[in-house]
Amino acid sequence: MPTEIRAGSMRDVVCWFLLKRELAAWTGSGHSLLLWWRDDDGRGPSERLNRLIALAEQQQVPLTLAIIPDGKSAALAEQLAQSPSVAVIQHGVDHINRTAVIGGPKSELLPEWDKFEIARRVDLGWRAIRQIPNAVPVFAPPWNANHPALEEALRLAGFVGFSGRDEWPIKGQFLPSANVHIDLMRWKDGARFLGAPRFLRRFTRICRKQRHARAWSKPIGVLTHHLDHDSASWSFLEKFLIAMKADPAVKWCAMRDLISDGRLERAKTRALATRYRRQSAPVDRAAAGAGVASGSPEGSVDALP
Ligand SMILES: [Zn+2]
Numbered sequence: 405m406p407t408e409i410r411a412g413s414m415r416d417v418v419c420w421f422l423l424k425r426e427l428a429a430w431t432g433s434g435h436s437l438l439l440w441w442r443d444d445d446g447r448g449p450s451e452r453l454n455r456l457i458a459l460a461e462q463q464q465v466p467l468t469l470a471i472i473p474d475g476k477s478a479a480l481a482e483q484l485a486q487s488p489s490v491a492v493i494q495h496g497v498d499h500i501n502r503t504a505v506i507g508g509p510k511s512e513l514l515p516e517w518d519k520f521e522i523a524r525r526v527d528l529g530w531r532a533i534r535q536i537p538n539a540v541p542v543f544a545p546p547w548n549a550n551h552p553a554l555e556e557a558l559r560l561a562g563f564v565g566f567s568g569r570d571e572w573p574i575k576g577q578f579l580p581s582a583n584v585h586i587d588l589m590r591w592k593d594g595a596r597f598l599g600a601p602r603f604l605r606r607f608t609r610i611c612r613k614q615r616h617a618r619a620w621s622k623p624i625g626v627l628t629h630h631l632d633h634d635s636a637s638w639s640f641l642e643k644f645l646i647a648m649k650a651d652p653a654v655k656w657c658a659m660r661d662l663i664s665d666g667r668l669e670r671a672k673t674r675a676l677a678t679r680y681r682r683q684s685a686p687v688d689r690a691a692a693g694a695g696v697a698s699g700s701p702e703g704s705v706d707a708l709p
Contacts, residue, residue, distance in 0.1 A: 419604035420647070426608045430615060430653040437611060438623035439648060440657040442468045442567060442584050444495055444544065445629050448476025449483050455638070456630040457487050463645040466658035470495035470544040470567070471536070473529035481536040491659035493542040493567060494533060497525040501547075511549035522557035530561065540659050542567055542582070555579060565663050567625070582662040584625030585610050588637055595632040600640055623657050 430437045441460070446453055446469050453469075460467035468491045471480065484490055501510045513522055526543060533539050542565040543558050550568075551557075558566055559578040570585045586607050590598045598606075610624055628641060648654045 415601045416604075419601045419608070423604050423608045423611075424651070426611050426615070427651050427653040430611070433615065433620075435620040436655040437614075437653050438621070438655055438657050439626060440468065440582060440623045440659075440662060441465060441626050441628070442470055442493075442544065443628045443630050444470045444546075445472060445499070445631055446470070446480075446495075447472050447474055449479050450631070452630045452633070453483075456628075457483075457490055459638075459642060459645065460490065461487065463642075463649050464489075465645050465649060465656050466491070466661075468493055468659045471533055472496060472499045472546075473532035474498060475532055477533045477536055480533075485537050488538065489658070490538060492533060492536045492539040493544055493659065494526070494529050494539075495544050496546040497529045499546045509549060510547040511551065512546055513549065513551040513554065515551070517551070517553065519553035519557040519560060522551065522553055523560040526557060526561045526563070530563075538659075540564065540663065542659065542663065544568070570625075580663065582623060582625065582659070584627040586624070587627045588641060589629055589632055595629070596634050597636040597640060599636075603640070603644075623662060 427437065443456060457467065466489050470493050471477070472495045480492075484492065496512050498512060500512055502514050503509065503511045506515075517525075530541055534541075541561075541563040543554075543563050544567040545551075545554065548569045555566065555578050563579065565580045565582060567582050567584065570583045586603065588598060588603065589595050590602075607624075607626075614622060614624065626644075628637075633641070649656070
């Protein structure tokens with residue numbers, strides 16, 4: 405065996421050992437480490453999505469897909485009807501970076517948009533995915549992009565939660581959050597697996613920090629992107645799921661565990677009604693100009709280009 409492979413394997417073994425030791429400390433504390441799994445950027449059925457869902461089902465780990473609402477959801481609804489343990493949340497309004505021309509961090513949401521404009525676009529996306537079984541109106545913004553009006557817009561649009569990175573600046577004034585903390589991939593210079601030692605060290609650090617803070621009820625979110633996985637990502641993901649499923653310290657959470665029952669009841673109602681009012685004058689004028697009947701939220705949303 406080449407020396408560098410042997411050295412890599414030894415490093416992996418040490419990192420797994422340190423993680424197991426950390427998990428043993430959780431067991432010793434009498435508390436469960438709560439984990440949840442979010443996968444981003446799905447749009448519709450694909451071989452890779454089949455592989456992801458098969459992996460989740462084989463390991464009996466609940467999976468939440470953050471889906472870009474771009475119109476391929478009918479086929480996805482059909483597929484996910486066979487997979488009741490897979491939940492769906494909304495990943496943005498269309499995943500288009502609109503701030504590229506003005507510079508600054510990537511975002512779908514232009515700075516000049518107010519809460520009503522954002523609510524209208526969020527709602528349009530929700531209408532594209534709401535028929536998918538286990539779709540929950542929880543919003544995960546692409547690139548973790550914040551906007552000062554986003555959280556209130558989500559509330560106006562009837563959303564019951566949001567999901568960003570742990571460091572996301574929105575503090576949950578209106579809505580509860582279920583955030584992700586560690587990404588399987590690295591993105592600089594092309595998407596690829598983060599690497600086992602780096603992932604395991606980072607994950608162990610997060611677990612330890614949470615244990616020291618006695619944050620027993622805060623779930624740690626693991627983020628994947630099935631369309632970008634290379635073979636190393638797939639094989640590590642499987643190994644990680646098997647190890648975490650087998651460890652007595654770990655309890656995997658489904659989306660329904662992260663959002664309270666009361667909010668999920670509202671989510672069911674949410675599928676039947678648009679909750680925000682058409683108070684955004686510039687948007688309504690545009691809708692009226694497009695021949696949309698005034699006073700109809702349906703018309704307002706349908707008038708979007
Ligand atoms: Zn994305």
